[in-house]
Amino acid sequence: VSATPADPTGTKVTGVIISKHTLAGQLGTIVDLTAKVYPETAVNKNVKWSSTNTAVAIVSQTGKVFLVGKGECQIRVATEDGNYIDSCKVTVS
Numbered sequence: 001v002s003a004t005p006a007d008p009t010g011t012k013v014t015g016v017i018i019s020k021h022t023l024a025g026q027l028g029t030i031v032d033l034t035a036k037v038y039p040e041t042a043v044n045k046n047v048k049w050s051s052t053n054t055a056v057a058i059v060s061q062t063g064k065v066f067l068v069g070k071g072e073c074q075i076r077v078a079t080e081d082g083n084y085i086d087s088c089k090v091t092v093s
Contacts, residue, residue, distance in 0.1 A: 003056040010043035023075070024091040025067050030040045033088060035077040046080035047049040067092045 019034040037045040043083055049059040052074035059065045069092060076087045 005034055011039060011041040013044065013079045013084060014038050016047065016077055016079050016084045016086050017087050018075075018086040019063075020078050020088050021086075022089050022091075023065070024093070027067055027070060027092055029067045029092075031065045033065055033075060033077070034089045035058070035063065037079055039073070042081065044079075044081040047077050048080065050078070051075050051090075052076070065090065070078070 005020045017036045023031055025031065035047050037047065049063055050060055051057050051059050051067045051073055053071065055069045056073040057065055057067050057072040057075060059075050069089070072089065072091050075090055076085055078085045
């Protein structure tokens with residue numbers, strides 16, 4: 001039995017859009033962000049979430065954002081296929 005190789009003609013990712021581009025909240029707030037990968041028929045819709053300042057906000061790999069410190073940062077989502085990026089500006093008071 002042999003594994004079938006991945007289809008090289010599979011639809012490639014052309015972009016990603018995050019559900020919110022700005023987020024302001026109080027310390028301790030938890031917010032769910034989502035990422036929409038385009039096109040709908042893309043084969044690899046895997047994304048990676050990150051924070052530019054984990055002292056202000058941390059994000060899980062499911063897009064759950066925890067506001068942990070006062071200040072500003074960016075929550076970013078990047079596609080595994082093509083490394084397309086979108087971001088959300090976070091302000092914690």
